[in-house]
Amino acid sequence: MNNARKPVLILGVGNILYGDDGVGVEVVQELGGEDAHPDVEYIDGGVGGYGLISFLEGRKKVVIVDAANMGSVPGDCRLFAPEDVELTACLKPVSLHQTNILDVVRLAQEAGVNAEITFIGVQPASAAPGIGLSQELRGKKEFVKAFVRDYVIHSTTPVQ
Secondary structure, eight states, X not given: OOTTSOSEEEEEEOOTTBXXXXXXXXXXHHHHHHOXXXXXXXXXXXXXXXXXXXXXXXXXXXXXXXXBOOSSOTTOEEEEOHXXXXXXXXXXXXXXXXXXXXXXXXXXXXXXXXXXXXXXXXXXXXXXXXXXXXXXXHTTHHHHHHHHHHXXXXXXXXXX
16 A cells, blocks of 8 residues: 555546547546645546556545446536446446446455545446547536536545
8 A cells, every 4th residue: 555645536537539438537637737636636547447456555535537328418427436336337338438447446445445436427428439528528528527626625625
Protein backbone atom coordinates (compact mmCIF):
# COMPACT_ATOMS: atom_id res chain seq x y z
CA MET A 1 0.00 0.00 0.00
CA ASN A 2 1.40 3.39 -1.01
CA ASN A 3 0.71 5.87 1.81
CA ALA A 4 2.10 8.79 -0.20
CA ARG A 5 -0.87 8.68 -2.57
CA LYS A 6 -3.71 11.14 -2.34
CA PRO A 7 -6.54 9.47 -0.42
CA VAL A 8 -9.19 10.08 -3.10
CA LEU A 9 -8.95 8.85 -6.69
CA ILE A 10 -11.28 9.94 -9.48
CA LEU A 11 -10.77 7.37 -12.23
CA GLY A 12 -12.20 7.97 -15.69
CA VAL A 13 -12.62 4.83 -17.78
CA GLY A 14 -13.85 4.18 -21.30
CA ASN A 15 -12.81 3.83 -24.90
CA ILE A 16 -12.32 7.17 -26.64
CA LEU A 17 -12.48 5.40 -30.01
CA TYR A 18 -16.20 4.71 -29.45
CA GLY A 19 -17.73 8.15 -29.07
CA ASP A 20 -19.56 8.67 -25.81
CA ASP A 21 -17.97 5.60 -24.26
CA GLY A 22 -14.99 7.90 -23.65
CA VAL A 23 -16.98 10.35 -21.51
CA GLY A 24 -15.35 9.19 -18.25
CA VAL A 25 -11.89 9.69 -19.68
CA GLU A 26 -12.66 13.11 -21.16
CA VAL A 27 -14.41 14.43 -18.04
CA VAL A 28 -11.61 13.27 -15.72
CA GLN A 29 -8.92 14.73 -17.98
CA GLU A 30 -10.63 18.11 -17.92
CA LEU A 31 -11.36 18.06 -14.20
CA GLY A 32 -7.77 17.12 -13.45
CA GLY A 33 -6.62 20.22 -15.27
CA GLU A 34 -9.20 22.50 -13.63
CA ASP A 35 -9.53 21.31 -10.04
CA ALA A 36 -6.87 21.47 -7.39
CA HIS A 37 -8.15 19.60 -4.36
CA PRO A 38 -5.28 18.59 -2.06
CA ASP A 39 -6.78 15.16 -1.33
CA VAL A 40 -7.88 14.23 -4.86
CA GLU A 41 -6.00 12.69 -7.77
CA TYR A 42 -7.54 12.40 -11.25
CA ILE A 43 -6.42 9.55 -13.50
CA ASP A 44 -7.38 8.65 -17.07
CA GLY A 45 -7.81 4.88 -16.88
CA GLY A 46 -8.83 4.44 -20.51
CA VAL A 47 -9.50 0.73 -21.09
CA GLY A 48 -6.69 -0.29 -18.76
CA GLY A 49 -8.25 -3.52 -17.51
CA TYR A 50 -6.55 -5.27 -14.61
CA GLY A 51 -3.67 -2.80 -14.80
CA LEU A 52 -5.98 -0.32 -13.07
CA ILE A 53 -5.78 -2.23 -9.79
CA SER A 54 -2.46 -0.62 -8.90
CA PHE A 55 -4.11 2.82 -9.05
CA LEU A 56 -6.77 1.74 -6.52
CA GLU A 57 -4.24 0.61 -3.90
CA GLY A 58 -3.64 2.88 -0.93
CA ARG A 59 -6.80 4.96 -1.39
CA LYS A 60 -9.59 5.70 1.05
CA LYS A 61 -12.11 6.49 -1.69
CA VAL A 62 -12.30 5.73 -5.40
CA VAL A 63 -14.86 7.28 -7.74
CA ILE A 64 -15.08 5.62 -11.16
CA VAL A 65 -16.62 7.75 -13.93
CA ASP A 66 -17.88 5.67 -16.85
CA ALA A 67 -20.47 5.60 -19.59
CA ALA A 68 -23.42 3.48 -18.48
CA ASN A 69 -26.49 2.49 -20.44
CA MET A 70 -29.20 3.31 -17.90
CA GLY A 71 -32.06 3.90 -20.33
CA SER A 72 -32.20 7.61 -19.54
CA VAL A 73 -31.45 10.82 -21.39
CA PRO A 74 -27.89 11.53 -22.60
CA GLY A 75 -25.80 13.19 -19.92
CA ASP A 76 -27.89 11.85 -17.04
CA CYS A 77 -25.60 10.96 -14.12
CA ARG A 78 -26.26 8.43 -11.39
CA LEU A 79 -24.34 7.09 -8.43
CA PHE A 80 -23.90 3.35 -8.00
CA ALA A 81 -22.18 1.18 -5.44
CA PRO A 82 -20.30 -1.78 -6.96
CA GLU A 83 -22.98 -4.19 -5.75
CA ASP A 84 -25.67 -2.09 -7.48
CA VAL A 85 -23.76 -2.18 -10.75
CA GLU A 86 -23.33 -5.94 -10.45
CA LEU A 87 -27.07 -6.42 -9.98
CA THR A 88 -27.83 -4.16 -12.94
CA ALA A 89 -25.20 -5.91 -15.07
CA CYS A 90 -27.18 -9.13 -14.77
CA LEU A 91 -30.14 -7.45 -16.41
CA LYS A 92 -28.47 -5.46 -19.21
CA PRO A 93 -25.07 -4.05 -20.14
CA VAL A 94 -23.98 -1.23 -17.86
CA SER A 95 -20.67 -0.29 -19.40
CA LEU A 96 -20.21 0.18 -23.11
CA HIS A 97 -16.52 -0.58 -23.41
CA GLN A 98 -14.89 -4.00 -23.51
CA THR A 99 -13.03 -3.71 -20.21
CA ASN A 100 -15.11 -5.16 -17.42
CA ILE A 101 -14.50 -2.63 -14.69
CA LEU A 102 -16.59 -4.72 -12.29
CA ASP A 103 -14.12 -7.59 -12.54
CA VAL A 104 -11.28 -5.12 -11.90
CA VAL A 105 -13.03 -3.83 -8.77
CA ARG A 106 -13.82 -7.36 -7.53
CA LEU A 107 -10.26 -8.56 -8.02
CA ALA A 108 -8.89 -5.43 -6.32
CA GLN A 109 -11.14 -6.07 -3.32
CA GLU A 110 -10.08 -9.72 -3.18
CA ALA A 111 -6.46 -8.54 -3.27
CA GLY A 112 -7.03 -6.38 -0.20
CA VAL A 113 -7.96 -3.00 -1.63
CA ASN A 114 -10.42 -1.66 0.91
CA ALA A 115 -11.23 1.76 -0.54
CA GLU A 116 -14.83 2.92 -0.59
CA ILE A 117 -15.72 2.59 -4.29
CA THR A 118 -18.50 4.50 -6.04
CA PHE A 119 -19.41 4.57 -9.71
CA ILE A 120 -20.75 7.63 -11.47
CA GLY A 121 -22.58 6.37 -14.53
CA VAL A 122 -23.11 8.80 -17.40
CA GLN A 123 -25.81 7.99 -19.96
CA PRO A 124 -24.30 8.08 -23.48
CA ALA A 125 -26.18 9.08 -26.62
CA SER A 126 -24.08 6.85 -28.87
CA ALA A 127 -21.18 4.45 -28.64
CA ALA A 128 -20.64 4.18 -32.38
CA PRO A 129 -17.05 4.04 -33.62
CA GLY A 130 -15.52 7.50 -33.83
CA ILE A 131 -13.39 9.82 -31.78
CA GLY A 132 -15.10 12.48 -29.70
CA LEU A 133 -18.32 12.81 -27.80
CA SER A 134 -21.67 13.08 -29.56
CA GLN A 135 -23.21 16.52 -29.93
CA GLU A 136 -25.79 15.62 -27.26
CA LEU A 137 -23.15 14.66 -24.70
CA ARG A 138 -20.86 17.58 -25.58
CA GLY A 139 -23.78 19.83 -24.69
CA LYS A 140 -24.08 18.14 -21.28
CA LYS A 141 -20.37 17.87 -20.46
CA GLU A 142 -20.34 20.86 -18.09
CA PHE A 143 -23.29 19.34 -16.21
CA VAL A 144 -21.45 16.01 -15.95
CA LYS A 145 -18.29 17.72 -14.70
CA ALA A 146 -20.32 19.66 -12.11
CA PHE A 147 -21.99 16.42 -10.97
CA VAL A 148 -18.62 14.73 -10.46
CA ARG A 149 -17.09 17.83 -8.84
CA ASP A 150 -20.05 18.27 -6.44
CA TYR A 151 -19.99 14.61 -5.47
CA VAL A 152 -16.25 14.70 -4.83
CA ILE A 153 -16.45 17.87 -2.74
CA HIS A 154 -19.36 16.61 -0.63
CA SER A 155 -18.03 13.09 -0.18
CA THR A 156 -14.41 13.92 0.66
CA THR A 157 -14.84 16.37 3.51
CA PRO A 158 -13.10 15.62 5.74
CA VAL A 159 -10.74 12.88 4.57
CA GLN A 160 -9.15 11.08 7.49
